[in-house]
Amino acid sequence: MTDQKKKIFVVDDDQMFSSLLSDYLGGKGEFVVSTFSTGEECLKHLDQGPDAVILDYYLDSNVPDAMNGLDILKLIHKAMPHLQVIMLSSQERYGVALQTIASGAVSYVIKDKDGAFEEIVGLLRAL
Amino acid sequence: MQQISPETLAEKLSQMDLFQSVPEEMLLNLASQSRIEKFYPDEAVFLKNDPGASLYLILKGTARVHDEDYTVAKLSTGQCFGEVALLDDSPRSMSISANEPLLVARIDRDVFFGVLGEHPNVMQRIVIQLASSLRRQTEQTLKHLRQREEELTILVEQRTAELQRQKEEADRQRLRAEQSERAEQQFLANMSHEIRTPMNAVTGLTNILLHKNPREDQLKYLHHIREAADSLLIILNDILDISKIQAGKLELERTDLHVAHIFEQVRSLLSFQTEEKGLVLNIHCDPRIPETLNGDPVRLKQIVLNLTSNAVRFTEKGHVGMKAELLEMHGQSCRIHFEVEDSGIGMSEEQLQFVFENFRQATSSTTRKYGGTGLGLSISNELVRLFGGTLKVASKPGEGSRFWFDIAFEPGATGSVEAPQNAIDPHQSLRGLRILLAEDNLLNQMVAEEMLQLLLPEVTIVTALNGKEAVDLARDQTFDVILMDVTMPEMDGLEATTLIRQLPQPKCQTPVIAFTASVTTKEVQRCLQHGMNGCIPKPFKEEEMINALYAALYPEPSQPVAPSPFIEELAGGNPERIQRYLNLYIDSAQMGITRLQKALPGNDREEIRKVVHTLKPNFRMFGLEDLAQQAETIEKAILDRQDEEGVPLLVEVLLEGLRESVNKMSK
Incomplete structure (x- = not known):
């Protein structure tokens, strides 16, 4: 199989989390991962044609005035309606999940749940 | 067929609201032109969406107005239906079926208008009557629909409650099962504790006495005490192992394993017994076997030691052999054949059938003569199974026994066998x-x-x-x-x-x-x-x-230790990567400390919430569940505006934990 690797964008202002996730995905050998600490950065690079975006819900924890994940999601959806976006959050709140799905996210993954990384890989493979 | 005279029918028509003001001769005229029809129980007079242009009057029996299976209304003798069809051509809005043998008089639209058309005054009154009947019907239907809706709501509520009850019951049972499982595990741990504590005293005190220059005869007794205590410990360990295996609780470790090392350890452990019995111990370890493999060295040693010590126990003269042979290599992975054979008393075919069963020695007399719990082989059998192999045996009475199994191994971490323990005493x-x-x-x-x-x-x-x-x-x-x-x-x-x-x-x-x-x-x-x-x-x-x-x-010049299985797995055991992750954690925690310290005096809730929210998943990944819980409590308190006065104190506690975690990870 000489399938091209899937290009994945990870957007999270927490450098530790995005590093671990990108290492984990990179280690699977089937994804090429780029990380961005703000949604604005990610939007600037959408022309690289990612296969999926993994987007944190709260993006203003470390960078004040950064646009939040939901607004970025809406902008991504507007620019590339078919681009698959997986939303991340460390909050298990139904309302938040519903909101992101309603705004076009394909799924909503709780960051600190056991097996969150496996879940993300599963979702990416299903794309 | 039932005979009804036009006079009787006219009499019945006159009793209907619709025809109350219609003169008798006109009713007689209508009656003589109407048709009498009969329906069997459950037979439909007409179905929803059928075309139709007739009015029906029930002469005998009852009928139901229904939509599919759902009955909206019941009609009985003297009532009429289908009157709307006299006025328009829309298909029927409901179905009508007989409940019991039903007799109706049917008046078609052209007959109706033919008879009444000649009397505009009468016609006007009837149309007014029809309109009000129509309104009544609509109201009736609406009422039924509302009632139906209420019934459905109640039904849904009942079902939901029932499902909830079932779920709660299932939860309760699961909890009970978990509790009893925990109790069982606890019992096992307790038993191990209760027996080991006095055993500790026995072996410990014996060792002390052995160091205190005992007399010759005392020395002999002390050695016997120690042997007895050691055997008791072996039995205890066997029982614990078998209960763990039976409970599915025994899991193999995955770490570096050196086959040659294990053989050497087994040889050294059994050297005294083999020499005492004058047995030859043949050892062959295939030099092509990779030095470092990945597996559970303790359990592999337990299998080999058990098989070999059995062989020594049941062999009076001759030899005992143990060997490991490389069967095949796939890249770095390999399959190894292990074998232990002896020239001992052997077993009959009948004995072989039960050889792997718990508490079963070949005969009970062997227990008296040769000792052992009779658990060793069944433990070995289960352990080999956990390694993915099958323990096999061939034996004949008087000709010795041969046990063997094949196991596949993944390669171990690169690098050679660890250097022998440091030369410093x-x-x-x-x-x-x-x-x-x-x-x-x-x-x-x-x-x-x-x-x-x-x-x-x-x-x-x-x-x-x-x-x-x-x-x-x-x-x-x-x-x-x-x-x-x-x-x-x-x-x-x-x-x-x-x-x-x-x-x-x-x-x-x-x-x-x-x-x-x-x-x-x-x-x-x-x-x-x-x-x-x-x-x-x-x-x-x-x-x-x-x-x-x-x-x-004198800790090893620190190889970074992965703080959680998750990080260990992510780093693939690579020390540099573990260190990198530790540094990432320390950076993130230190950033958290600084920001929390700054936010605390002014009680900046939003800032505190942001920080703990970011840190929470990091705690979980690094196995710091306590800190994750604390972060969650703080976040919840702020979001839900509960226990807000407690937040600064909680943050203080979290800060303490954060500093401690940084200290720990920095080491």
């Missing part, structure tokens, strides 16, 4: 130590104290009877190392260690070695999680004591 490096010994059982305390005195030159030992005393002593005095029993009254060893780790520098750094009778992996992990540096299982052996002390006092 640990006994000398441990000269002049000050040791704090916390142990509530006076007998065990004495055993440990005496043993340490014998083993370590110029040792000073201070004792504590519970965790509280230990913490006080650790604070007020300086020790090189603390030996801490885990189970103690008043304050246990885990809590005491946690408190010692909170003492000011450098006392918080004093190595603590758990001194425990429970030797489950879980227990060891629990000790390490509470900040202990190592674990000595009771009853301890001199060597284990020395090694644990040495390891705690």
